[in-house]
Amino acid sequence: MNAVSVPILKLAHAADLPLPAYATEHSAGLDLLAAVEAPFELAPGARALVPAGIAIALPEGYEAQVRPRSGLALHHGIGVLNAPGTIDADYRGEVAVILINAGTGPFRIERGARIAQLVIAPVARAAWLEVEDLAASGRAESGFGSTGMALPEQRARKG
Numbered sequence: 001m002n003a004v005s006v007p008i009l010k011l012a013h014a015a016d017l018p019l020p021a022y023a024t025e026h027s028a029g030l031d032l033l034a035a036v037e038a039p040f041e042l043a044p045g046a047r048a049l050v051p052a053g054i055a056i057a058l059p060e061g062y063e064a065q066v067r068p069r070s071g072l073a074l075h076h077g078i079g080v081l082n083a084p085g086t087i088d089a090d091y092r093g094e095v096a097v098i099l100i101n102a103g104t105g106p107f108r109i110e111r112g113a114r115i116a117q118l119v120i121a122p123v124a125r126a127a128w129l130e131v132e133d134l135a136a137s138g139r140a141e142s143g144f145g146s147t148g149m150a151l152p153e154q155r156a157r158k159g
Contacts, residue, residue: 004120007057011094013037014053017112029067029117032097034109041106042099047081050097050115058089058120065119066097072115077103080116089123 008019013035020030035053042048058064066085072078081098097116101107109115139147 004059004062006059006062006120009055011035011051011053011055013051017053020052020054020118029119031069031114032066032095032116032118034111034113034115036109036111039108039110041108042078042101043106044077044101044104047098047100048109050099050109052095052097052115054095055092056087056095057092058087060089061123062089063087063121063123064095065121066095067117067119069114069117076107077101078107078115084119087118 010017010019014033017033017035020032022030032052035051040048056064064087066080066083066087068078068080068083079100079102081100085098087095095118099109099115
């Protein structure tokens with residue numbers, strides 16, 4: 001695995017918190033921690049912007065993706081509302097996470113709690129090539145859940 005050097009600034013309100021870290025040798029995401037001043041409860045259906053207490057300077061050609069933690073999603077219904085959230089290479093503000101409670105009960109967010117993952121990834125930039133027609137494909141215009149389903153003409157033959 002290649003390491004990418006990313007300058008990181010720990011903000012004053014997170015001075016006592018550790019930097020984001022990988023939980024295991026093969027983890028893709030770094031754990032982001034809640035840099036909240038005091039614990040608070042996120043009610044069912046509510047959302048909150050939770051500060052992570054860091055700012056980063058990604059190298060050109062990279063992004064950081066803020067993703068939910070699977071355990072929080074499964075056990076508590078806690079997710080990242082705009083998942084994956086994107087941090088662009090030219091952003092220098094505080095990293096924060098938009099958490100949403102899709103669970104049935106309130107969820108307590110404590111200072112230093114692991115709230116999301118941060119994945120550093122390369123970015124490919126598109127260079128549009130405007131054309132008159134697109135190459136044919138087996139899928140054609142079928143979308144929104146169509147893969148693995150019979151095409152309309154196949155359903156008609158079966159019926």
